[in-house]
Every structure is written in C-alpha cells, then in structure tokens.
Amino acid sequence: MAAASIVALAGCAGDPGPDADPAAPVTIDVTVSAAAEIYSIPWLVAQKQGLFEKYGVIVENIVPGKGGSATMRTLLDGNIPIGEVSYPSIVQADPTGAELRVVGGGTQGPYPMNFYALASNTRIRSIQDVRRWAYTRPNSATDALSQLIPKLAGIPEDRIERVSSGGIGEGLALLEAGSVDIAMLPSIVAEQRPDDFTLIASSPEYLERFLQSTITTTKDYAASHPGVVRAINAGYTDAVASIDANPLAAAQLYADYSGFDVDAALKVVERAASARTWGGGFDPASVASAQAGVELSGSDRDPDLCTLFDPQFLPADVDHSLPDGCSETSSS
Structure with a gap:
C-alpha cells in the first residue's frame, strides 16, 4: 500500500467533524472485507438493530471490500473512516503503526476458511x-x-x-x-x-484461532473521533451477543442482505457462532496464528504489534490483552 494513500486519509482529519453523541448521532460509512460472506453479519445486526445508534453512531452504508489489500484501499482511498480489514493487509500497509490502528475485535476464528x-x-x-x-x-x-x-x-x-x-x-x-x-x-x-x-x-x-480481519482505523481518526471508535466497538460487541442469543434474527438480516435463503443463512450463522468466530475484544492467540501465516507467505514486513493494537477504545467487558510480548500501555 503506497504511503501516499495513508497520508491522504490522515490529511482529511483537519476538519474532524462531530464525535459520537446518542442525542445527535453522527453518520458514517464502514467498509468490510468480502461483505457477502460472514464478516458482514455483526455489522448488519448492529446496523439494523440500532446497536451502533444507541452509542451515538449511525452506520449508513456497509461498503464491500474485495478482501486483502483491496479492502484496505477502500478504507484508505474512499474516505471511509473505519472498517474491518484483513490482518495481513494491515501488516503489509503499515507494519510500524505510523498511521493505522487496530482498535477492536473482528473475525478471530478460522471458519469459514x-x-x-x-x-x-x-x-x-x-x-x-x-x-x-x-x-x-x-x-x-x-x-x-x-x-x-x-x-x-x-x-x-x-x-x-x-x-x-x-x-x-x-x-x-x-x-x-x-x-x-x-x-x-x-x-x-x-x-x-x-x-x-x-x-x-x-x-x-x-487452527483453533486465526485473526482473519479486524476493526481498523487511522491513528488520526481515532484521536479526533474517539467516541465514534468506541461506539463502533460497543455496537459490534453487542451484535455478537445478539447473534448468540438469536441466530435466526441474524440469519434473516444476512439473507436479506445477501439474497440467499434463510435456512442456508441460518446454518452459516450457527456454525460461525458455535466456533466463536466473532469477538469484540482482542485475541492474542488469533493474532499469533495469523502472523505465522503472514511470515510463511514471504512478507518482508516486521510489524510493531505493540503499536498497531490499541485497546483504549474497547468496551470494558471484553478482552483487552495485547499480542504476546506487549504491555497494556504499549500503543501510542
């Protein structure tokens, strides 16, 4: 990923605009890798059930990414402030954490790979x-x-x-x-x-755990809109709980979005939920296995995971554990 793309988005933060406010919610778009797949399901549930809005954010559009670096380009080039992008593409785009921050959970199990x-x-x-x-x-x-x-x-x-x-x-x-x-x-x-x-x-x-994709934004956006980032994480976490409690409701939303039948969508939702595929917090074991895959792919990137992962925006009741070898105050 060209550094110019990252700098361009960082430059857009000169006029930060409003932060999250339940009384006057701010409206944003998000991008999600392969949105027709399972990655979109917690986002759809939070969007349609008002779980983002109750924390002060309206997610108007879930913009599909093609996966990998293509979704990262959607995040960086499309002026979309936050989204769920693949872990390998984060490492490839900004291994030092100069501009990007992993701020939330995401798809942390290997299903449906x-x-x-x-x-x-x-x-x-x-x-x-x-x-x-x-x-x-x-x-x-x-x-x-x-x-x-x-x-x-x-x-x-x-x-x-x-x-x-x-x-x-x-x-x-x-x-x-x-x-x-x-x-x-x-x-x-x-x-x-x-x-x-x-x-x-x-x-x-x-593999029991594998970080496929994770909630990511830029360092500047997180600094200028901390309430939005926290609202996204809180809504996503609530959505995971909602899926566990009522998989049929989630399957109906997914079927409406994807055009697939509800019975097949329900099987997908139930398999994903039973495998603890989604999570609102950090999951060091999933990071370790994903990083092992990145290294096997021949990547020359040496990521500073202690800077990339920033737990300050996570809900209080989820796992805040940073990747192995980091302290809870590592990110800056």
Whole structure:
C-alpha cells in the first residue's frame, strides 16, 4: 500500500467533524472485507438493530471490500473512516503503526476458511493430493492460510502451486473450470450445494484461532473521533451477543442482505457462532496464528504489534490483552 494513500486519509482529519453523541448521532460509512460472506453479519445486526445508534453512531452504508489489500484501499482511498480489514493487509500497509490502528475485535476464528475440491474430481481426495490451491488475493487471510495449512499438514513447500483468483466467487469459477484443485467456497454455496463439492482442508482442523480481519482505523481518526471508535466497538460487541442469543434474527438480516435463503443463512450463522468466530475484544492467540501465516507467505514486513493494537477504545467487558510480548500501555 503506497504511503501516499495513508497520508491522504490522515490529511482529511483537519476538519474532524462531530464525535459520537446518542442525542445527535453522527453518520458514517464502514467498509468490510468480502461483505457477502460472514464478516458482514455483526455489522448488519448492529446496523439494523440500532446497536451502533444507541452509542451515538449511525452506520449508513456497509461498503464491500474485495478482501486483502483491496479492502484496505477502500478504507484508505474512499474516505471511509473505519472498517474491518484483513490482518495481513494491515501488516503489509503499515507494519510500524505510523498511521493505522487496530482498535477492536473482528473475525478471530478460522471458519469459514474451508477449501473444497469438486466432488467429480476423483483425483483429489485428501490434502496430500492437492497441486494447485486457489486463494483470493495477496495479503488476504486465504493467502496466509494457503501457506499455513500445508505446512501444518507436513506438505513439502514445492509441491503446491498457489493461484490468486481475485476473490471468493472467482475462486469458485476457477474450481468449476478445472483450473485449480481446491478453492475456498462462498459459505452459502457450501451449504446449498453439498453434493457438488468435497471438503479437503478444513481450517478449524488445523487452527483453533486465526485473526482473519479486524476493526481498523487511522491513528488520526481515532484521536479526533474517539467516541465514534468506541461506539463502533460497543455496537459490534453487542451484535455478537445478539447473534448468540438469536441466530435466526441474524440469519434473516444476512439473507436479506445477501439474497440467499434463510435456512442456508441460518446454518452459516450457527456454525460461525458455535466456533466463536466473532469477538469484540482482542485475541492474542488469533493474532499469533495469523502472523505465522503472514511470515510463511514471504512478507518482508516486521510489524510493531505493540503499536498497531490499541485497546483504549474497547468496551470494558471484553478482552483487552495485547499480542504476546506487549504491555497494556504499549500503543501510542
């Protein structure tokens, strides 16, 4: 990510505008990686159930990102102040924390990062058979997992060719065309067409925690709008609790947003909730596994996690633990 993009957004903070106020809520847009997937569900619940608004923020639009660095560009180039972006793209864009801050939780479990073969492809029956593995984009969670899972499975580095598809739907197209052996499927497709695909690599079998994407803003926006950042975190945390309490209501919102049927959406929501996929606080174990994937991908970035992660905007009742090796006063 070019430094100019980061500086451009930082420069927009000269006129900070209003901060969060429940009596006069401020309206913003947010961006979310692969918003048709599970990442949008807590945002939709908080948006539609008024959970952001009760803390003084109205989220007008959830702007979809394509994943990886593409979502980071949406955050930085689109004058959108805050969003949920992939952890690898944060490390790639600003490893020192000069401009960016991870200020909240997000998608901290590996579901639904499962990789499938075509059921008709009898050559691929286990991960040991895979030779061409599709991931979405560079600096995405699927990029990191396509490195990490084969290593954990004991597969030699030179056995698998990794193919960047450009997105989750594009990966499905490559899979159905026979251009790759396995790809991540849209979670709804996996639920609606189980007979068409064979699960080859289930991320939860290899990793209990994995930070896919996390709530991120710029250092300047966090400083000028601390109430907005806290309101977003509080609303997101309330949404996770709401999903646990009433998964059907969340599934109905997700189905309306995505155009999928409610039954399939409910299966996705229930699987994600049971795996503790979303969280409002920090999760050091998920950071450690995601960073391991970044390092395996050949990244030359050495992130200052103690600066990037800033717990001061988190709700009081969530985990404030910083990544391993940091103190609670590390971020500045």
